Amino acid sequence: VSNNHPLVGVLMGSDSDLEVMREACRTLERFEVAFEVRIISAHRWPDECHRYARTARERGLRVIIAGAGGAAHLAGCLAASTTIPVIGVPIANGPLHGVDALHSTVQMPPGVPVATVGVNAARNAALLAVQILAVADEGLREALSDYKQALAENVQERDQRLRTVGWKDYSRPS
Amino acid sequence: VSNNHPLVGVLMGSDSDLEVMREACRTLERFEVAFEVRIISAHRWPDECHRYARTARERGLRVIIAGAGGAAHLAGCLAASTTIPVIGVPIANGPLHGVDALHSTVQMPPGVPVATVGVNAARNAALLAVQILAVADEGLREALSDYKQALAENVQERDQRLRTVGWKDYSRPS
Amino acid sequence: VSNNHPLVGVLMGSDSDLEVMREACRTLERFEVAFEVRIISAHRWPDECHRYARTARERGLRVIIAGAGGAAHLAGCLAASTTIPVIGVPIANGPLHGVDALHSTVQMPPGVPVATVGVNAARNAALLAVQILAVADEGLREALSDYKQALAENVQERDQRLRTVGWKDYSRPS
Amino acid sequence: VSNNHPLVGVLMGSDSDLEVMREACRTLERFEVAFEVRIISAHRWPDECHRYARTARERGLRVIIAGAGGAAHLAGCLAASTTIPVIGVPIANGPLHGVDALHSTVQMPPGVPVATVGVNAARNAALLAVQILAVADEGLREALSDYKQALAENVQERDQRLRTVGWKDYSRPS
Amino acid sequence: VSNNHPLVGVLMGSDSDLEVMREACRTLERFEVAFEVRIISAHRWPDECHRYARTARERGLRVIIAGAGGAAHLAGCLAASTTIPVIGVPIANGPLHGVDALHSTVQMPPGVPVATVGVNAARNAALLAVQILAVADEGLREALSDYKQALAENVQERDQRLRTVGWKDYSRPS
């Protein structure tokens, strides 16, 4: 995996969001999807935000993931200037616990959707990006099936272990 | 446009949701995307919900749009059993005004994303579906560009009219 | 008490919920009600979720307790496929503090109830299960009366101690 | 069906709640479960509230359904003085849209559960009562299975009709 | 100050509330108002709750202060059975941060008021009790004037100190 020819752009409004957004990067890496990571603030660096969105398709990007907190405009600002799918990750970064970011990300006006995932749910944003890419990529479809299978098996193993050791002695695997 | 070979499934938990979800149908029709419409309740007809999700990909569906209110599980239930992208439309159908449906749709656990749009935002769900299909469809990409252009022109026309007639006399076009 | 012939199923969506759900287990144990404990995710292991619900009654289960957080669908998913009472425990596991899980658990559509208890209230879920079993079990009725009496006496003792030592010196018993 | 030997008590804090609670009555009637209906306010007629709860079991009641709005204490007040299951229906009757009633009903302290259903969800309260009675009543178990089947068939019929007439022409059956 | 002939009853639903309610005791002590402190749960010791309220006036109590969390019924339960003023203190004791207790305390039905103060605001509850007693007590009226004056002076002193040392060096007095 390299940053050459990225298919997915992982953007965040501030480097304080990286702690959350790293999970998106790890997940894309797991699926061997090329991506690039950028810090671009809709409010503090608006020109780059628009430039990035306007040139996204021609640069070969197929999906954008954007994480931001508070009055989280990054995903919506990008969606305003591109027609590739934009996935929004509301980030909980202050006293309102991400409810502000959720509202600011999901309640977009008619005509300009943002595909919103849960608060801080960067992993799911990456999975959604992979699902979108898989529309045109048989290999990713198989990888997603494997991933889904692995999810189930992980629960099964924990369930089995719980049934074996009992609820009193069970401790979570690290 | 016909219901033959649908690429998008438009599902709703109850026929009372159709008033909202019709806007998704109209939008898909505008883009000449083949789709099917179904009433499938995650709670009252769970077998069909799972069957639908499990067979979605092999039946040729590429995106599912699911609208539901209250403890809105339809989108999540579908996403649990398929790897094609599932778009959730939280529907405001009771005293909690859709906040319940928003929470139930967007706050999915790690591993199983739902691409959530705004409360009652069925049109945006359809646009997001088109954006996803456009990853592998040049024609849809152009149609989306045209749509985006039309959105802007629609605002421009209203802006122009407001500037011409003034804020006192302006009335919204029907 | 053993896991043989369980009357109550205690389910959770993730082993991270066990810390909360252990209190349900302890309470059922106190009432000498046989139960089994399972980790079954509605979203990551949906087949087992449905299988569990569909076979619950024939396996002799009379009540299911299901704890989950976020877009908490576990209880509703189970209730969709069984007619035995399902008790839902919304679990606070993220930035929205369980409000999301409460909405997702309690706001079920007409026809498919979930008996919801308070956020993280696993003990009350178990007590409710015992109350339900007591409809057909005289011994449990008496045990519940004793429990209720003990609750009152516990408050009385603390009240008495407070009145004796005074509000300045009172410290909570461990 | 008569009010003789009722198994379920349907209580409400005010006759203004009857519009919502009638759905519980209709549902119990459908299942041929004997019930009684009372207006008993926890705050305006507290003596009767306690008397009712304390004598409920000896009078042969097996479940209580209690609907109330605002600082909805009726269900909790009843649960404080009986060990039979109490089902709470939060009623939306003022500017806070039932969020106040939901909090007041569901957030009970450890030791005193209330089985809470959705805001205004009186039908589900009745169904839950039937599910509880069915723990000791084979006939009700069968009736519940039939009801669940009918729920699914009702959705199926609407789904079939939608597929036949199409989303443009579908209108909801009265 | 002694517990003889108390004019104010300070009640709480659990000894876990004492940490908050001590501030009410300290404030009443400061005004030399006789009070008694009790742990009486509306849900776990309902008989005492009603007995306390019914006999409050004849025992010479003039005001009751009641603190509780969650589905906080204590104040309302007391108000149901007495006509002396009941002051409610919503206590934040769980994931919903006291919003549940606030709703459960303040949203009382017509006819049965609870004088609600802020979340965890036990000091203000005591001051309100003193204000009520002062309706018939000239000494307390003067003490309240002095207290109000002291409040202002305390702010003035801090303001003066801030202006003297500057905002960079100011530290709060312990």
Place this chain on the structure above:
Amino acid sequence: VSNNHPLVGVLMGSDSDLEVMREACRTLERFEVAFEVRIISAHRWPDECHRYARTARERGLRVIIAGAGGAAHLAGCLAASTTIPVIGVPIANGPLHGVDALHSTVQMPPGVPVATVGVNAARNAALLAVQILAVADEGLREALSDYKQALAENVQERDQRLRTVGWKDYSRPS
């Protein structure tokens, strides 16, 4: 009853609040408590707000009831400048449904309580005022007992009528 020698001041921030506050007037009238009614805005007529509060005690007022919506400061503004009890009525007058007014009224800082009643609960504000006056008025104590008795009897009558005519035919008395 006349406005001479009023014991209670009923204030509101705007004449649009009168529709809600009339219920306070009616209730005070029922108890034959002398009161005066004023429109005094904390924000638009602040001088009168302070003058009113500062002279309230010397003018013989014993309780103030203040109703306001939005950023409802009226009750708090009055409480800042008097030591007689101030009862706040949060009024729902806009899109936030009174949640804003509730927060603005109840969450007062330490030292300056406002006795808050439910949203729009003007009747309860008046009853609380009567309860406060009854601390020094035997006649009002008896009137309050009668009122409480009448509340119970009103519920009893409705309950009796419901039991007589049945839940299907019951209609609310006008």
Place this chain on the structure above:
Amino acid sequence: VSNNHPLVGVLMGSDSDLEVMREACRTLERFEVAFEVRIISAHRWPDECHRYARTARERGLRVIIAGAGGAAHLAGCLAASTTIPVIGVPIANGPLHGVDALHSTVQMPPGVPVATVGVNAARNAALLAVQILAVADEGLREALSDYKQALAENVQERDQRLRTVGWKDYSRPS
């Protein structure tokens, strides 16, 4: 007053917002402040949004008022590209009642403030604009003093009328 040489720009995201925003226009007109009115969507016409903000100062604008609903980005988008004060009006236009617009408008990141007024409070936005212009305009300062005086007198007149006709007979002036 004309649209020549406007000092204030009144912007809205959609012509559906004009009903609310007209009040801002009326208020600016009353103060004889020149303004222009525009419909410019941050999401549907982003280029104009940025162009407008970037050229605002050189075009002689001194304040911008921006009203928008839902994920209301208009004010923040403008503030990102200008240093003149931007006043945001959250507009309640859907099921979330403006809470979404309030969060999206007020919770701006450090470095890019939006001066937010209440939900739908277009008149206050205009007054705030006038207050800002008055920093450099003696005439507006006097006009604001007159306006404030008129506000007080309006309340006084209503108060006087209420005291004259009594609370039973008072009706609001049209």
Place this chain on the structure above:
Amino acid sequence: VSNNHPLVGVLMGSDSDLEVMREACRTLERFEVAFEVRIISAHRWPDECHRYARTARERGLRVIIAGAGGAAHLAGCLAASTTIPVIGVPIANGPLHGVDALHSTVQMPPGVPVATVGVNAARNAALLAVQILAVADEGLREALSDYKQALAENVQERDQRLRTVGWKDYSRPS
């Protein structure tokens, strides 16, 4: 910079708010705007609050910044008695996480605006004050442009560093 001839008053309701409000001071200092800092409680020192507001303009103040928590009346109280712009900073200081302060600050009645910034957003309050002063100060306009440029460059530098070191190794500059 000195406290002589201050143009901005930075007020807070309690010295516990200073931790938040210091950021406003630092920002004003950066712009070399003269300001004064005061602790003035609307509820505990109302006379000074009014005196401050009434004399603000004649003393040469051009903007007031007011930070307060809970039922945050300070900004509104000041705005009631002056016509210079008042900027409100809602402060999160208790269990409701600043939602109470936000509502109390922003939801002002028609005629009396408060320019509200985000919860705890003291820096933005100061920037807004500078923007307002810049209406009549060319030097500040240039300083704001420089500040905006610096904001963008700061993001650019972090973005550049992230792109250089990669998302795995990036750590935030202290």
